[in-house]
Amino acid sequence: MTPIPPERLTVSLGSRSYDILIGRDVIRDTGRILKDMGARARVAIVTERRVADLRLGGLLRVLEEAGFTVSALVLEPGEGTKDWKNLTRTVDWLLSQKIERDDLVIALGGGVIGDLAGFAAAILRRGVGVVQIPTTLLSQVDSSVGGKTGINSHFGKNLIGAFHQPRLVLADTALLDSLTDRDFRAGYGEVVKYGLLGDAGFFAWLEQNGPALLAREPAALAYAVRRSCEMKAEIVARDEEERGDRALLNLGHTFCHALEAATGYSDRLLHGEGVAIGCLLAFDVSARSGLCAQEEPSRIAAHFAQMGLKTRLADIPGDLPDAEGLMRLMAQDKKVQDGRITFILAHGIGEAFVSRNADLETVKAVLSEALEARA
Numbered sequence: 001m002t003p004i005p006p007e008r009l010t011v012s013l014g015s016r017s018y019d020i021l022i023g024r025d026v027i028r029d030t031g032r033i034l035k036d037m038g039a040r041a042r043v044a045i046v047t048e049r050r051v052a053d054l055r056l057g058g059l060l061r062v063l064e065e066a067g068f069t070v071s072a073l074v075l076e077p078g079e080g081t082k083d084w085k086n087l088t089r090t091v092d093w094l095l096s097q098k099i100e101r102d103d104l105v106i107a108l109g110g111g112v113i114g115d116l117a118g119f120a121a122a123i124l125r126r127g128v129g130v131v132q133i134p135t136t137l138l139s140q141v142d143s144s145v146g147g148k149t150g151i152n153s154h155f156g157k158n159l160i161g162a163f164h165q166p167r168l169v170l171a172d173t174a175l176l177d178s179l180t181d182r183d184f185r186a187g188y189g190e191v192v193k194y195g196l197l198g199d200a201g202f203f204a205w206l207e208q209n210g211p212a213l214l215a216r217e218p219a220a221l222a223y224a225v226r227r228s229c230e231m232k233a234e235i236v237a238r239d240e241e242e243r244g245d246r247a248l249l250n251l252g253h254t255f256c257h258a259l260e261a262a263t264g265y266s267d268r269l270l271h272g273e274g275v276a277i278g279c280l281l282a283f284d285v286s287a288r289s290g291l292c293a294q295e296e297p298s299r300i301a302a303h304f305a306q307m308g309l310k311t312r313l314a315d316i317p318g319d320l321p322d323a324e325g326l327m328r329l330m331a332q333d334k335k336v337q338d339g340r341i342t343f344i345l346a347h348g349i350g351e352a353f354v355s356r357n358a359d360l361e362t363v364k365a366v367l368s369e370a371l372e373a374r375a
Ligand SMILES: NC(=O)c1ccc[n+]([C@@H]2O[C@H](COP(=O)([O-])OP(=O)(O)OC[C@H]3O[C@@H](n4cnc5c(N)ncnc54)[C@H](O)[C@@H]3O)[C@@H](O)[C@H]2O)c1
Pocket: 048, 050, 051, 054, 077, 078, 079, 082, 109, 110, 111, 112, 113, 115, 135, 136, 137, 138, 139, 142, 143, 144, 145, 146, 147, 148, 149, 158, 175, 176, 177, 178, 179, 180, 183, 186, 187, 190, 271, 272
């Protein structure tokens, strides 16, 4: 196989700009890359058990060979780790390691570790630099970029957090070889989101190349990660703190976060699975509101089925609240303004927009029908 050279994208945020390096085996160059950035001699890695078993040894080796003194904290895997207890544990551990303001924290893991370690770095000594080394498809295409960090609360998803941009993102696509099919498909939920929110051509590419992606064909994977990061980098550069159209990246998430809360942040529903279901619900609401043609949600559902994604509330095991219960959970969304829920709706595939006046009766009717289909 011909090696694919790493690609470099930049998130342009003035003095806080940073690069995203995407490539197979790029993680092997971490030591050199950090030295070139002028990193100090000490780094602290935050990771979780499953990733540690697969990748921590290799990363420790390349960093130590490059002359770094490294320590590592290994947490438990899973969404449940994004909580106060693990935040406290991580911050205390970083303090016990005497990590100083100019040292670096490395988040080695999926979105759970990226969000938690990023938040710990944001509040440690009022802000320590973080390097994101995302190890899942979802974290390579989305969570490692853009600086949203945080933990969940029993009131709702990601309700406690901070914007804290990383210094660097190293997306090694070879790390994705060991992902389970379920985790890979969940990550695909965020990939397809980009096509749906702003690039119909990318959605059409995914319809054609989805099977190659599922087979983890390196060129397809590299393109999907690059295109997703490119779109996210552009959006974040023009609206870093979600005062405006960064909210487009939240397509499907108002539904998704309510469903994650309703399923107790458990493996009944992974975040990316909830995003796919939520995107389809957002298109259902858009079609029913006369904003887009009915063919659009049908086309999306057909593609999700082709990719083996969960598409409907009926695909979530166990009990769910009724439509009113889900609406109550949605009312905790961070996009709520003056008590009104903001939705991301669409005029068509690739044409999403932020709607502050969606008709809540239509939303409720779509949810009720989706829940009835579970019976
Ligand atoms: N900050 C953001 O902008 C943003 C964006 C999207 C999602 N998120 C958050 O990201 C989280 C979901 O991220 P995720 O899907 O990566 O979940 P995750 O971190 O739980 O990882 C998913 C699973 O993959 C395993 N895993 C990780 N790397 C692996 C590897 N290389 N090989 C084999 N297994 C591996 C993990 O142990 C875990 O079981 C959610 O909490 C979500 O809210 C944040």
